[in-house]
Amino acid sequence: MNKINFVIFAVLLILLAACGGQKTSTETSPAGNAGLSVVATTSIVGDVVAQVGGEYIDLKVLLPVGTDPHSYSPTPQDAAMLADADVVFANGAGLESFLGTLLESAGATDKLVTVSDGITLLEGTGDAHGHGADPHTWTDPNNVKIWVNNIQKALSTADSKNATVYQSNADTYLKQLDELDGWIRGQVALIPEGKRSLVTDHMEQGYFAQEYGFNMVGALIPGYSTLSEPAAKDLAAIEDAIRSLGVTAVFVGNTVNPNLAERVAVDTGTQLVYIYSGSLSPADGEAATYLDYMRYNVNAIVGALK
Ligand SMILES: [Zn+2]
Structure with a gap:
């Protein structure tokens, strides 16, 4: 090794050490870098989960952006993703009609957390075919506040070391949802x-x-x-x-x-x-x-x- 190469090599070693040091400084993250393994069904559920979980979760979203959740057909890769997850978040209320079969084939039924649990669902109105409840709970941000509480509880149960972080992230996001609600009222008044x-x-x-x-x-x-x-x-x-x-x-x-x-x-x-x-x-x-x-x-x- 000549002198110049040695210097480059030494600089690289220092940079690597610095990067490694930064990662391990996140003391409360379970494995130093890889947090709780979490899957969300839709991009909307995924974003709200990300707001609460932040950098402490490793989040994957099942449905590609732009996909209609009512008619989605899962792939074998989806089953593998669910099998590897610690927690699976779904909207529920009948939105993801594919989910029951998929969870069973992945052996992941007990990982499911339904974010819409606790929301009073609209039923029957306007449905000429006379069945089911309205699964589109997120069109009212006050319902998403219930999602946030369900997500925060589930993450804190699965990863109790970081419960205070999830609580603090949830509180911050709940305030933003209240601001959104106020803004919508002002706009609708126009x-x-x-x-x-x-x-x-x-x-x-x-x-x-x-x-x-x-x-x-x-x-x-x-x-x-x-x-x-x-x-x-x-x-x-x-x-x-x-x-x-x-x-x-x-x-x-x-x-x-x-x-x-x-x-x-x-x-x-x-x-x-x-x-x-x-x-x-x-x-x-x-x-x-x-x-x-x-x-x-x-x-x-x-x-x-x-
Ligand atoms: Zn829809």
């Missing part, structure tokens, strides 16, 4: 009361409508899932409602096929407005976190209706 009517692609804004005083007129797919096909009479009924109530916009989620909504918008002369529904945007997009997702949707709704 819409004249008579125009606070929502028509969506499927029945996905029920909790938002209930909390912020919107009339949930109906949906093109008259159910809580995107899986059913609307009958001709369902479409005729929603078009009649749009005309008779003077509805000016139809809101379409980012994870559904927009063809039906385009047709209804043309038939009724309403504006078609895209919002985010079952997924966040990619990381470099406009709705990469739950807070940004809600701000984006509220801005779109207020912009179209005020």
